[in-house]
Amino acid sequence: MIPEIGYFSLVLAMGLSLLLCIFPLWGAYTGNLRLMRAAPSLAVGQCLFVLFSFAILIYVTLTDDFTVAYVAHHSSTTLPWYYKVTSTWGGHEGAILLWLVMQSSWTALVALMSNSLPWVLRARVLGVLGFLGVGFMLYTLWMSSPFERLLPYYPVEGRDLNPLLQDPGMIIHPPLLYMGYVGLSVSFAFAIAALLTGKLDNTWAKWSRPWTMVAWGFLTLGITIGSWWAYAELGWGGWWFWDPVENASLMPWLVATALLHSLAVTEKRGVFKSWTVLLAITAFSLCLLGTFIVRSGIIVSVHAFATDPDRGLYILSFLGVVVGGSLALYAMRVSEVYSEGRYRFASREVTLWANNIFLVVATLIVLLGTLLPMIHKELGLGTISIGVPFFNQMFSILVVPFALLLGIAPMMRWKQNQLPPMVKKWGGMLVLALALTALWLLPNYEYVAPMTFIATALAVWITLGTLLDVFEKASAQDSFAHGLKRLGLSYWAMVLGHIGIAFVIASVTLTSAYSVERSVSMKPGDVAQLNEYSYRFDGVKEIRGPNYSGHAGVVTVLKDDKFIVELYAEKRLYDIGMQFMTEAAIDDGFFRDLYLALGEQLSEGAWSLRIYHKPYVRWMWLGGILISLAGFMVVADKRYRRRKVKGAVA
Template sequence: MIPELGFLSLTIAMALCLLLCIYPLWGAHSGNLRLMRAAPALAVGQFVFVLLSYLALVYVSLHDDFTVAYVANNSSSSLPWYYKVTATWGNHEGAMLVWVLMQSIWTALVAVLSKSLPWLLRARVLGVLGFLGVGFMSYTLLLSSPFELLLPYYPVEGRDLNPLLQDPGMIIHPPLLYMGYVGLSVSFAFAIAALMTGKLDNTWAKWSRPWTMAAWGFLTLGITIGSWWAYSELGWGGWWFWDPVENASLMPWLVATALLHSLSATEKRGVFKSWTVLLAIAAFSLSLLGTFIVRSGIIVSVHAFATDPARGVFILGFLLTVVGGSLLLYVLKVSDVKSEGRYQFFSREVALWLNNILLVVATLIVLLGTLLPLVHKELGLGSISIGTPFFNQMFSILLVPFVVLLALGPMLRWKQNQLKFVFNKYAFALVLSVIIGAAWLFSSYETVAVMTFVAVVSALWIVLTSLIDIALKFKGTVNFAEGWKKLTLSYWAMIAGHVGFAFVISGVALTSAYSVERSVKMEPGESVYLNQYEYRFNGVYALNGPNYTGHAGEVTVLKDQKFVEILHAEKRLYTVGNQFMTEAAIDAGFTRDLYLALGEQFSNGAWSLRIYHKPFVRWIWLGGIIIALGGFLILFDKRYRRKVTIANTLNNKNGDTNHAA
């Protein structure tokens, strides 16, 4: 009964979403205020029924209902309850239902929190979101339903959840990533609605910006936690592999970052309007492209869902419809969009524009490196590989100009600047960064590669220019409290984003240059040394988990004969699926990680172990969290929380609706 109720709830949600797609758009076109006012109720209604559908899937998973094919294929009775919940997004059908749930959440939030918008814009935004919801729900109901039954014959035990997904990181990584992916649909909807109304003014940018920032924040957290999961769970000691699925999440993030900067210029100066709209379309289009890559079965990845071709064709068709339709509307309307502000070459506007160009170029590099091997193979030209060296080299080339603009941007004023005034502050920060960076690196390491030095100096440069800018903002204030009140949360969000990025690039540079590893064969009682640490192998003991057995190797870590930590690296056998998994042991620190993985047993009782010393790897994820928190901080800026009252009247002739919200 519960699976049938889940499917029925999703069907009702689909019907409401179809009405949400039709009523407000037709009402905006015809000037019918009654139809437009139906949109918020429809948006909330479809969310309620999608939520009921998802709760039904959670219920059957928690109660081990193996009559449901999805539960039988992705869960088991011995699975801990929290991983049974995780199993609801552990494979394709459940993940799509979660995607639909996220889409309904964003749509309902827009309906509830956008009461101050003019009805024309509000109705069209909700109508576009309704159209997207129809597409995703149709796909889920027709091709990817998680409620298919195995009656009358069903197994008495499930196949268990993929052991790779039985990790705390996978409890929070996919929902955060989906919230980011789907959240970009709100930016897309605002852009399309603005094109429909023909009013791409500062108000549109102001309303769109917090939604974009929220989606970008979730996407940043999702990528960050996904990187940490890959590092801690896969047992390779790496944090990013340039996997096609990883690239699929990075591309919309890069474009969304460009969109945020462009929205800032559009909101405050009325410039880059058409470019901003194009970025909003591109960001969500790349989210859909990522969905196609992950769920079409065209790539092989530990992250991908291998599915049948019919699903890939549907997603590709929906992708072409959304992208093609939005670009056609853009071409038809872009000639009416004109920027208002004027500025000179040496200004913040130009810095933001150049920043956007570099981010788009980076996106194109990732897109090329991800899709070219696939296209090459599909055309029958053979297999080619574009791997880590290509991406690393191309991003290294882009790093310096990007950092220059990132550090320079906060110091520049809108419209125009005096070169001498900015150069003095900029040059001082650069010289100080070089001195600190050289002193740090050359006193800590025997050799320093050029790119490592450049990356560390760049990170220091960003931090120092940010501190100088803060000091200048506080200059002339009576006390700290007065200076603090002068600065908006948007400003602190910008500072957090830049400082967080500095942590990321320094962490990437240092861990890439100075990580060391050693594979050893050890018997109990033996010791090995790596980077001034002694690893003493104590032996192996048996494991008995809720749904697995195995062995754990115990290693005592010492430094200068002083105790540091005891590491327990595990080799698990998940009994239901008869799958082996390596669980690395990690002693995490602010400046280094000690990473240990247990290998195979030899005939003489010895075991193979892999030992890694990973300096500053935690800075990568610390930086990602700081960046994301900066994004969420802007949501509390009073400019975006202030209720705006707009006098609206309905004009049936031209459909221009302005009413008091």
């Protein structure tokens, strides 16, 4: 009976979402304030019913109710309780319900925290979010219900959660990623509402910007943790493989990054209005495209949910409705949009516009490399592969002009800059960046490839440009300390984000250039050397977990005959399904990681091991965290905590 209550709760949420789609939009069209005022209550109501339904799914999972098909397929009695909770989004149906939780929660937050919006705009934003909720709730109830029963015949034991997903990364990665994915629907809703209202001024950009920043922050954090999870869990020592599912999260992030900068220009200068709206539509459309890639069954990936093609067809149809309808509305309204501000070539506007172009081109490269093999195969033209070398080469080309612009962007002023003094300043920065890079790399590495030097210098360049702008702005006040205090949170968010990008560029460059790996066969007592570290294999010991058994290879790491750390690299065999999983052992450090993976048992008591030395790899995730924090800092800016506008009806 309890699972049926969960399903019925979703039905009620669907009803409220349908009303949320109709009442406020009709009220805004007819000027009926009573219908518009119903929107917040409907938004909160649908959220409560969705949350209740999700709570029921968690309950039936924790109580091992294997009469529920979803629980039987993704959980077991031996699964630890925290992974049982995780299993509620470890399969397709539960993941879609998690999407609904995020969708309804974002909608409720917009309803509760947008008192400063005029009622017409507020109603249309919530109406658009209601329409999106209807699409996904209909999909859940019709094709992806997690409450379907196996009665009268059901198993006494579940199939267990995929061992690959039994990792702390699974607990936090999907919710964060979905928060970002679904959060971009708010940016989309603001853009569509502005088009419907016909008022594409800088005011809507100011209202939309903090929501976009938070969604972008969650998406950044989700991608960062996903990269760390792949590195720690898969046992191959990598952090990004240009997998189609990885690309599905990167594409909306790239466009959302462009959107953030375009929103800033629209808000402050009243330009790029039509471009900003188009970016908002594109960012969420790419989220829907990513959902189609993951859930249509058209690809094979460790990340993907290979499901019924009918489900993929529904998502593709919904994608067509959303994208087609929004672009049609955009085409109807774009001729009415005029930029208010004026600017010259040497200005911050042009710098931000150029970086927008680079981000969009990067998105198109990822889109082409991801979809072309799928389309080629579906058309019966055979199988083609677009792999890591293609993406690495294309991004290596794009990162140079992008990073150069990122280094000078903070110092550029609106409207117009005097180029001669700026060029002189940039020349000094360039010399200093090259000198610091040489001092960093040349004493530490025997060979420095030209591209490695250039990319590292670009990371230093970005950092110098950002810090120099902080110094100049703070020095312009009565005192340096007072000047630092006067810089707003939005500015510090920019500083944090740019330095985070510099960390990522430096990490990717140095880790790619100087990572070393070695595959060895070792018996107890054998020693392997890699760089300045010695790895002594002390044998294996048996391990036993709540739902697995296996072996742990014990390795003592020495440096100059001094003890550094003892590592335990595991090879697990899960009881249900009898699947093997490798759990890498990692000694992390700020400047390097020592990474060890246990392979197969060989003859005469020997074991195969893979040893990695990965310099600066932690900087990548540190940079990702700094970038995501930049998104969250903007929300605390007092400019976005406004009181309700009096008489805001139209």
